[in-house]
Amino acid sequence: MIENAIKYNVPGGEVTVRQKQTAHLVNIEVEDSGVGIEKEALEHIFEPFYRADPSRSQKIPGSGLGLAVVKMIVDKYEGKVVVESEAGKGSIFRIYLTASEPAELS
Numbered sequence: 001m002i003e004n005a006i007k008y009n010v011p012g013g014e015v016t017v018r019q020k021q022t023a024h025l026v027n028i029e030v031e032d033s034g035v036g037i038e039k040e041a042l043e044h045i046f047e048p049f050y051r052a053d054p055s056r057s058q059k060i061p062g063s064g065l066g067l068a069v070v071k072m073i074v075d076k077y078e079g080k081v082v083v084e085s086e087a088g089k090g091s092i093f094r095i096y097l098t099a100s101e102p103a104e105l106s
Contacts, residue, residue, distance in 0.1 A: 001030040001093045004066055009034035013090075021099065028095040037085040045083065046071040070095075 005015040013033040020027045037045060044050045049064040074081045074095055085091035 001067070001070055001095075005030050005032035005034065005091070005093075008032070008091075024099050026095075026097040026099050028097075029092060031090065031092045033090040036087040036089050036091055037083070038087045042083060042085060046081070 002015065002017060009015060009032050015033075016029075016031045018027075018029040018031070020029075041050075046067050048068040050068075051064045070093075071081055074097070077097055079095060079097040081093065081095050083091060083093050
């Protein structure tokens with residue numbers, strides 16, 4: 001998520017990473033002031049190999065696997081990943097994990 005926030009940012013843009021933890025919840029947030037994601041693309045961004053804007057994707061290297069891997073790992077730990085984004089205004093990705101014994105990755 002951090003790599004995407006940097007890659008899809010605008011020149012001079014900002015990336016902010018926040019982490020908050022309570023006794024039972026861990027919240028990780030990555031916010032950028034970048035190009036944002038079109039509303040129609042939001043429902044697909046966690047699909048493997050999906051790249052939101054083909055014209056922009058040609059200029060920015062990547063395989064379209066990063067967010068799919070993030071979602072797979074968060075799902076394995078029974079967490080939730082959500083995104084808020086508006087084209088031209090940036091994105092906020094949030095991961096919510098329950099603070100308990102972690103599931104084993106297989």
